[in-house]
Amino acid sequence: MTNKVREQVKSTLAKRYAAERRFRLFGLVSVMIGLAFLCLMMFTIISKGLPAFTQSYIQLSVNFDLEELEISDVNNEEAVQYADYDSVLKQALYDAFPDVSGRKAKKQFRRFLSSGAGYRVSKQVANNLDWFNTTQDIWVLAGDEVNLFMKGYIRADMPENERQLNDQQMAWLATLKEEGKLKKRFNTAFFQYGDSREPELAGILGALKGSLLTVFVTLLLSFPIGVAAAVYLEEFAPSNWFSDVIEVNINNLAAVPSIVYGLLGLAIFINFFELPRSAPLVGGLVLTLMTLPTIIISSRSALKAVPPSIREAALGLGASKMQVVFHHVVPLAMPGMLTGTIIGMAQALGETAPLLMIGMVAFVVEVPQGITDPATVLPVQIFLWADSPERGFEEKTAAAIMVLLVFLITMNSLAVYLRKQFERRW
Amino acid sequence: MSFKFLLLILALITFAAFFLGRSRAQSLATAEKVKLAALPNYYGYMTALWCVVPVLFALFIWSQFDRGFVLSSTFEALPAEYQALSVDELTSLKSNFVNSVDAGLSSDLPEALQTLVPRYEQANKVAQMIKLFGALFLVVVAIVVCWFVIRPALRARHIVEGFIRYALIASSLIAILTTVGILLSVIFESIQFFKKVSIIEFLFGTHWSPQIAIRDDQVGASGAFGAVPLFAGTMLISLIAMVIAVPIGLMTAIYLTEYASKRLRSIAKPALEILAGIPTVVYGVFAAITVAPFIRNSGGLLGLDVSSESALAAGLVMGIMIIPFVSSLSDDVINAVPQSLRDGAYALGSTKAETIRSVLIPAALPGIVGSVLLAASRAIGETMIVVMAAGLSANMTANPLEAVTTVTVQIVTLLTGDQEFDSAKTLAAFALGLMLFIITLILNVFALHVVRKYREQYD
Structure with missing residues (x-):
């Protein structure tokens, strides 16, 4: 009688141990799924977010001519703050490419500089009033497309009509990069400014x-x-x-x-x-x-x-x-x-x-x-x-x-x- | 003369009042050569409390009438041509007037109204003065009264402690007030809504498109408020979330309490706590930019047509979000099962898995059910994941690959952006909020009851 029971137990033992192992494995897998998702999420966010802490800047030789800026009195803070720096920067960008001429060609430079570049430069100028009437090599905030190019989101191997920059623009940017005039720098502005409609200007x-x-x-x-x-x-x-x-x-x-x-x-x-x-x-x-x-x-x-x-x-x-x-x-x-x-x-x-x-x-x-x-x-x-x-x-x-x-x-x-x-x- | 300045003055006076009260009590005691009935500080506290509390009360009550007073005394002299306006028009006229004067744009106002600007400024000044002198008057009265009330035999500690006791009671009543506030705000607006749309249509209608026609002939402006598709969508997404979270969460809890080594537990538990602490908006971003495209692409490989805002993506991520919730609650209930039950099962020769399956889980079942219900109520009320990853189109479907919308998504959509408080569109959001509140309340009450009852069983 007892033998029979023992036989019965023994015959099912392998199955029961297998069930035990399966159950245990299932538990381990559950824990791992939770941890894996945590890691995946952290990895996704960090790998996507790290590039945002750098921002692309273009080095330009900017001539802060007082007449060009229409500033009559250097000590007038308001005049210095609200002068039209954008046009001076634009001129400096054209000067960087002396062999490009014609309105149409120049128009392609339009999005190279950020629309907030002039404002940022005006703040720099306010602290360096001796810049007026001189030519300074300064780093100017680049536009969003340039930034995307620098971070590899716009690549040459993508079809031209699917990217925001055409071949000509890509070539210019490549030249700038080779000359060391286009660089990614730490994005301090991200921690200094509020929100903006332009990605390159937006801060937290x-x-x-x-x-x-x-x-x-x-x-x-x-x-x-x-x-x-x-x-x-x-x-x-x-x-x-x-x-x-x-x-x-x-x-x-x-x-x-x-x-x-x-x-x-x-x-x-x-x-x-x-x-x-x-x-x-x-x-x-x-x-x-x-x-x-x-x-x-x-x-x-x-x-x-x-x-x-x-x-x-x-x-x-x-x-x-x-x-x-x-x-x-x-x-x-x-x-x-x-x-x-x-x-x-x-x-x-x-x-x-x-x-x-x-x-x-x-x-x-x-x-x-x-x-x-x-x-x-x-x-x-x-x-x-x-x-x-x-x-x-x-x-x-x-x-x-x-x-x-x-x-x-x-x-x-x-x-x-x-x-x-x-x-x-x- | 800003409000902050007034508060500063009050703070200083209160501070002074404390010392005044204390020294008054002490000097009386020395003069009369008797002992004080309470520690000297309590006389100071008493004076300070009488100084500040009535004033703050009065200021709060006055702040409710402040604007009304300024407006009524300004618009007493309303030019004749405006007298005939209806009540609503007058209200909007007044708020326009106040906005432009406060913004310094009074020159933009029509000339007839410009005559009111000095009156308005005068009224503002008067209101300021009332506030200042009223406050000072109350403070002075309080100090004078305290000066005469303070006697060495006065039991100041009892007074102060009685006051603190009321403050404590008031604080705990805020919990009740919050519930009342929630109920009043959603019920009041819902009643307004049900005056415009019948409750039967809302609860059983199968067509949801809340756009109200601005013109009669507008296309697609039906303004239908049948909420069944929203309930169905909420159920679908919550169901997906529960299907993922319940087995994984439960197994995680079982593994961590019964099998895991100390080291694994010391890593996995805090990690799961991190998962629980991540804000839902982060899960939403993860769902929208990582999971949803992944599901659509892999569905495309299998030849399935997956919507880019599929219920599956939102449900999946929501499930992950709920895992730590389920696991920590189940952890508690599994731990609460007495060791003797486990030992009994081992003594009969059962393996660990058999013990868990046929002893632990049945013994812990009520608690587990309770935690699952709490998790379900959280899934139903979850907002950000569905706002970012689920769609806006109210489809009635059981197919998790299609886009559905949920109650919370619609509340957010209806209430963000410009709104008028009498349109059925905004009121509908409150009706949906009422439904959400009722459903989650029932789930919570039931779950908490089950959990609590179960805990008592083994205590």
């Missing part, structure tokens, strides 16, 4: 500052409110139906789709309270409501982790309930609360959908100066650039993502560090 400073202002408003509101709510619910709230309602409510709010918060912001903050559209103030308010549940939930668990003996000791020495909480419990729970807050802020920094609803999707060139100025934020800027048809914005999108991820990773590492450094096991 505006969006970055908008993001920081928005997150600042969020932090200022959500940290005190979140901690206060957590303290009340954990330390003071009587256990009755009302506290239950608040608790269930907070858990549900944590799972409400973020876009619904956008609808709330639009209907209440913008239409009812008539706060300005596209402003970091409203963005911060909406994100405060959105991150509050996260902060409350993590602050509550931090408070819960403080052992009752601390409270009892303080009470025993004659402290009032409020003194127990604010002198002893809250400081001990602070690292946990800060960790939760930082995670909430990281969530707020990466959020896009509710901000689309309250008009932060507008095209804003100016860098915002205050919380009521129209602004956009990094994730929305990424969304806008990803939607742009110009090829040049593709690398900008990836570069902006890299900047955003750097911020998020820093914040999350800070949270992990805080947790590791200050977390106490009782």
Whole structure:
């Protein structure tokens, strides 16, 4: 009898072990799929985004003739700023190719220089007033097509009618490159300017500052409110139906789709309270409501982790309930609360959908100066650039993502560090 | 005289009030040779709180009437030719007027209105003065009252603590207010919408094209609001996402808790947390510029006609996004299964896989179902991936290679750009938001209930 059972077990054993191995393999594959996608995504973004940190510049011998620029007084700042540098630059470009003549041929140079090149040069000139009436070899910002050529997105082996540069233009650019007059340099302007319609002029400073202002408003509101709510619910709230309602409510709010918060912001903050559209103030308010549940939930668990003996000791020495909480419990729970807050802020920094609803999707060139100025934020800027048809914005999108991820990773590492450094096991 | 300046003054006065209150209490105590009923600082806190809180309240309430006051006192002297305007026209006239004066373009206004500009500026000044002197008056009153109220026997700590207690309660009520705010904003606008479009048509109509005709003879301007294609599209994309995320997420959780070595776990867990922390807009970019072209090209190789905004691309990326969500939630519930159940199964001779399949998973099933439901609610409400990778055309199809649209995509499309708040088009977005809120709320309540009930079982 027992032999028969043993036989039976033995006969199926190989199959069962095979099933075991299959199951285990399936598990391993699942883990690997997740990791592989993470790597693939990071690789795609970094390989697409890295080129955006360089920008093509053309070296030109520019003659800053005061008469040509129509500047009568060098000390007049306005005149220096608003002079027509573009035409001087254009002339310098024609001079670089002395053997090209005729309007039609010259027209082909038109897109070589960026439409913002004159503006950038005017800033350089304002700092170097002794350049006037001299000829200077300066690096001038190249147009988007030149940039694409330098980065290998426009190649000679593509059919001529499918690329934005014709054979003649490619040949000129090749000459410039050989002479060392066309180079890629580090793109500092990417961190100094706001958005633009031209890929080569677009920077992330505006969006970055908008993001920081928005997150600042969020932090200022959500940290005190979140901690206060957590303290009340954990330390003071009587256990009755009302506290239950608040608790269930907070858990549900944590799972409400973020876009619904956008609808709330639009209907209440913008239409009812008539706060300005596209402003970091409203963005911060909406994100405060959105991150509050996260902060409350993590602050509550931090408070819960403080052992009752601390409270009892303080009470025993004659402290009032409020003194127990604010002198002893809250400081001990602070690292946990800060960790939760930082995670909430990281969530707020990466959020896009509710901000689309309250008009932060507008095209804003100016860098915002205050919380009521129209602004956009990094994730929305990424969304806008990803939607742009110009090829040049593709690398900008990836570069902006890299900047955003750097911020998020820093914040999350800070949270992990805080947790590791200050977390106490009782 | 800006608002910031006013706040600065208030902050300084509050600061001074603290010391005033404290020294008043101390000097009274020394004079009367008695002990204070509370620590001296509490008298200071009390004075400072009475100084700042009523003023901030008053300023907030005044800010609601500020504009109305300025406008009504400006437009009292409205020239006769404007008197006959309707209410709506007057409102827009007023806002135009304010905008151009504030922008310094008052010279562009019609001459009749230019006469109002001085009145407007005067009214603004008066409003400023009311704000400033009202605030100062309240502060002075508060300080005077505190000066006389403070006695050594006054239990200042009780007052301050009572106040803090109310502040704490108010903070936790914000959670309730948020829910009420969400409900009010979507329900109110949805009712407006259902006055224009019948609720039956919205819930059961199969044609969605929200463009409203500006002219009667306009082409393609039907303005149909049947939301069934949106629900179908949302379901299709969410289903694809769940088909990917649930098995992979669950198996990841099982592998990491039951099989993985410590080293693999220490690498894989933080990596999955990174995956969970990546903003959805990044997934959207990834879906739109990498995954969607890849799927279209590989579909082309197989001779399939794949739309460039296929549901498959959006669903696939959304599935990846949800994997860490499913895995971390399932991780918790699998860990919560008591070791004795595992030991029992091993003692009966079952292999690890058999233990997991026939003991662990059934024991953890309610928790797993709960986490799957939470993941589903997240997939339904996910916005950026579908906005960037799914289409706008409301097709009713079960073919994942075609373009579909979702509820969230339509909300974003209807509400970005210029909008008027009374058109059915914008109101429709709120009706869709209401549907989204209800569906996700039901899923969440149910899932949280299941998860919580299950946790209690083994505690």
